[in-house]
Amino acid sequence: MRVPYDLKRKNDYRMKDLFDLTGKVAVVTGGNGILGRSFCAALCDKGAKVAILGRKKESGEPIAAGIRANGGDATFFVTDVLNMEQLKQVKAEVLAKYGHIDILVNAAGGNMPGACIQPDQSLFDVDMNAMKSVIELNYFGTLYPIYVFAEEMVKQGHGNIINICSASAEHPLTRVMGYSSAKAAIKNLTEYLAVEFGQKYGKDLRVNALEPGFFLTDQNRFLLTNKEDGSLTPRGKLIIQGTPQGRMGEPDDLQGALIYLASDASRFVTGTTTIVDGGFNAFSGV
Numbered sequence: 001m002r003v004p005y006d007l008k009r010k011n012d013y014r015m016k017d018l019f020d021l022t023g024k025v026a027v028v029t030g031g032n033g034i035l036g037r038s039f040c041a042a043l044c045d046k047g048a049k050v051a052i053l054g055r056k057k058e059s060g061e062p063i064a065a066g067i068r069a070n071g072g073d074a075t076f077f078v079t080d081v082l083n084m085e086q087l088k089q090v091k092a093e094v095l096a097k098y099g100h101i102d103i104l105v106n107a108a109g110g111n112m113p114g115a116c117i118q119p120d121q122s123l124f125d126v127d128m129n130a131m132k133s134v135i136e137l138n139y140f141g142t143l144y145p146i147y148v149f150a151e152e153m154v155k156q157g158h159g160n161i162i163n164i165c166s167a168s169a170e171h172p173l174t175r176v177m178g179y180s181s182a183k184a185a186i187k188n189l190t191e192y193l194a195v196e197f198g199q200k201y202g203k204d205l206r207v208n209a210l211e212p213g214f215f216l217t218d219q220n221r222f223l224l225t226n227k228e229d230g231s232l233t234p235r236g237k238l239i240i241q242g243t244p245q246g247r248m249g250e251p252d253d254l255q256g257a258l259i260y261l262a263s264d265a266s267r268f269v270t271g272t273t274t275i276v277d278g279g280f281n282a283f284s285g286v
C-alpha cells in the first residue's frame with residue numbers, strides 16, 4: 001500500500017492510479033491501422049471510451065466490436081483526416097454519443113512508395129505529386145483533426161493531444177525525403193502548439209508527440225521486407241543492426257508510453273517527444 005506523504009493534502013494524486021483513464025473520451029485517427037488499433041485497445045484497457053476514426057468501415061468496425069466484446073466501449077466513425085467537413089461532422093457525432101472529447105491521438109499517416117527515392121534514382125526523379133501527398137497526409141492529416149477537435153477542448157478547458165512522429169523526425173532517413181520532412185514538421189508543430197495552447201488556454205491543454213522507432217506495418221513493409229517470402233531487405237537488416245535492442249518494435253511496445261502521455265502521469269509534460277525505439281536514436285552506428 002502506498003502511504004500519502006501529506007495526509008492533510010486534499011485529493012492527493014499519489015493515492016490514485018496516475019494512469020487511470022476512466023471517464024475519459026479518446027479520439028484516435030487511423031485507429032484501424034496496425035499501431036492505431038493497439039493504441040485503441042490500450043486506452044480502453046485503462047477505462048477510456050474510444051472513438052476510432054478511419055477511412056474503411058470493413059477494417060474499423062471489427063476493431064470496435066472486438067473492444068466491446070472484451071468489455072470496453074469503442075465506436076468506429078468513417079473519417080478521412082484530410083476532409084475537414086467530414087471531421088466536423090464526426091466531431092458532432094462523437095459529442096452526441098460520448099458528450100466530451102478529452103484525448104486526441106493522431107495516428108493516421110504513413111509513408112508512400114512514390115515519395116521515396118529508389119536506389120537508382122536521384123532528387124531529379126522525384127514525383128512531386130507523391131511528395132505533396134505524403135506531406136499532406138502526415139502534416140495536414142494531423143493539423144486538421146487538431147483544428148477540429150481542439151476547439152472542443154478549448155471550450156471544455158482541458159484536453160490532451162498526442163501526435164505521432166518518427167525516427168525520421170530526428171535525422172532524415174535515406175530515400176525517405178517527403179515522409180521525413182513531414183514527421184519533422186509534426187515534431188515542430190507539437191512544440192509550437194504546446195506553447196500556443198499553454199499560453200492561451202492554460203495548463204490543462206497539453207500537446208506531446210510519441211516517436212516510434214521501426215515497427216513492421218503496412219506503411220513500411222515494402223521497404224523493409226521482401227514481397228516473396230517476408231524476409232528482411234538489406235535496409236531491414238540495417239535497421240536491426242542500428243537498433244541496440246536488436247529487433248523491430250511490436251505495436252504493444254508503444255502502449256506504456258501512450259498511456260503515460262494520455263494520463264495524469266504526465267500532467268506536467270507538454271511540448272515533448274517520447275521516443276520508443278529500442279535505442280535506435282541513441283546509437284551512432286559505431
Ligand SMILES: NC(=O)c1ccc[n+]([C@@H]2O[C@H](COP(=O)([O-])OP(=O)(O)OC[C@H]3O[C@@H](n4cnc5c(N)ncnc54)[C@H](O)[C@@H]3O)[C@@H](O)[C@H]2O)c1
Binds near residue numbers: 215
Ligand atoms: N510503423 C512504423 O515503424 C512507424 C514508425 C514511426 C511512425 N509511424 C507512424 O505511426 C502512425 C501509424 O502507422 P502504422 O505503422 O500503424 O501504419 P498503418 O498503415 O497500419 O496505419 C496507418 C493508418 O492511417 C490510415 N490513413 C491513411 N490515410 C488516411 C486518411 N486520409 N484518413 C484517415 N486515415 C488514413 C490508414 O488507413 C491506416 O489505417 C503513422 O503516422 C505512421 O507514420 C509508424
